[in-house]
Amino acid sequence: MSAPRFPPGATVRIRSAFPPGHVRAPWYLRGRTGAVSHIVGEMGNPEEFAYGRCDGPKLTVYRVRVRQPDIWPDYAGPPHDTLAVDVYENWLEPAGEEAP
Amino acid sequence: MPEISLPSLLPGAGVTHNCVMPADDKTRLRRHHDMGGLDAGPVERSEHDYAPWEKCVDAILRLLSGPKRGVLQIDELRRGIEDLGPGAYDELSYYERWIAAISNLLIEKGVISIDELGRKMAEVEARHEAERAKGGKA
Numbered sequence: 001m002s003a004p005r006f007p008p009g010a011t012v013r014i015r016s017a018f019p020p021g022h023v024r025a026p027w028y029l030r031g032r033t034g035a036v037s038h039i040v041g042e043m044g045n046p047e048e049f050a051y052g053r054c055d056g057p058k059l060t061v062y063r064v065r066v067r068q069p070d071i072w073p074d075y076a077g078p079p080h081d082t083l084a085v086d087v088y089e090n091w092l093e094p095a096g097e098e099a100p
Numbered sequence: 101m102p103e104i105s106l107p108s109l110l111p112g113a114g115v116t117h118n119c120v121m122p123a124d125d126k127t128r129l130r131r132h133h134d135m136g137g138l139d140a141g142p143v144e145r146s147e148h149d150y151a152p153w154e155k156c157v158d159a160i161l162r163l164l165s166g167p168k169r170g171v172l173q174i175d176e177l178r179r180g181i182e183d184l185g186p187g188a189y190d191e192l193s194y195y196e197r198w199i200a201a202i203s204n205l206l207i208e209k210g211v212i213s214i215d216e217l218g219r220k221m222a223e224v225e226a227r228h229e230a231e232r233a234k235g236g237k238a
Contacts, residue, residue, distance in 0.1 A: 018129035022179040027130045028137025049175035052209075071137070 004060045005089060010036045012064060013095040014087055022050035025091040029083075033095045034066035040086050047088075060089045132186040154195040161202060172205050180205050 006012050016031035024046050040061040048056045065082035069075045150158075164171040180201030184192070192200060206212045 016126070018126060020131075022175070022182060023131070023134070026136040027126075027134040030126070046175045046178075049173055050179035052172070052176055054173070 004039050004062075006036045006062060006092060006094070008036050008038050011095045012036055012062070012087075012092045014064065014066075014085075015091050015093055017091075022047055024088055026085065028071070029066065029085055030091075032066050032070060034064040034082070034085075037063045037065045037084065039063075043088070045088065045090070047090075061086050062089065062092060064092070131182065133182045133189055150195075157195045157199045157202070161198060164202070164206075171209065171211060172202075176205055177201055 011033060012035070013033045014025055014029050014031065017025075018027075018030070040063050042058040043061050044054065045056050045059050048054070063084055064087050065084050067079070068077060068081040068083055069079050071083060075081070161174075161177060163169060165173050165177070177198065181189070181197045183204075184197060184200055188200065189197065203212075203217060207214055207217070
């Protein structure tokens with residue numbers, strides 16, 4: 001397994017892209033910033049599998065944690081609560097140090 | 101004729117977006133099935149038995165996607181369901197969506213033809229009608 005692009009702790013943004021077709025980044029989380037908690041593994045790309053193409057390279061999948069208050073305006077729980085989501089590498093971009 | 105409220109037929113009607121929207125609202129770019137983060141009301145927790153036809157659909161998918169045949173894979177099923185469109189997505193039941201998508205995929209892949217499927221559906225319907233007429237179980 002090659003070195004992952006985003007190490008645990010890295011601040012990442014889920015890309016704000018809206019292509020047609022089968023997409024594996026939840027719409028409501030696109031454009032949001034979070035932190036990599038750990039690397040889930042390397043998986044085939046379901047966005048290619050969905051069209052019957054199975055020979056492409058595997059992608060690293062990351063568990064990303066996004067702060068709950070950044071997602072829900074009326075979030076009533078502790079402000080440090082996070083939502084965990086598994087995101088394929090093609091859907092992540094670096095978000096620098098300014099992010100939460 | 102029943103009164104139909106037109107707005108209720110439009111995709112996304114009655115759906116409220118309760119997550120924080122980014123400044124540049126991308127609501128119009130959401131595909132209908134991509135419902136995470138939307139207000140869905142209370143969760144229906146009751147279980148139910150599966151009808152025999154629903155078990156059949158499940159078995160068909162497993163046979164088609166299993167290593168022996170490998171005719172289609174689960175991600176293609178998911179894509180097929182998403183491509184049914186908002187109306188079908190809302191009106192069909194879970195396994196109705198499955199069999200609709202499976203049928204479309206098998207036609208796309210040339211495993212079955214539309215004509216073949218149409219004739220088979222008519223044949224099965226006629227058999228059920230005959231069984232019902234005899235008072236037997238359809």
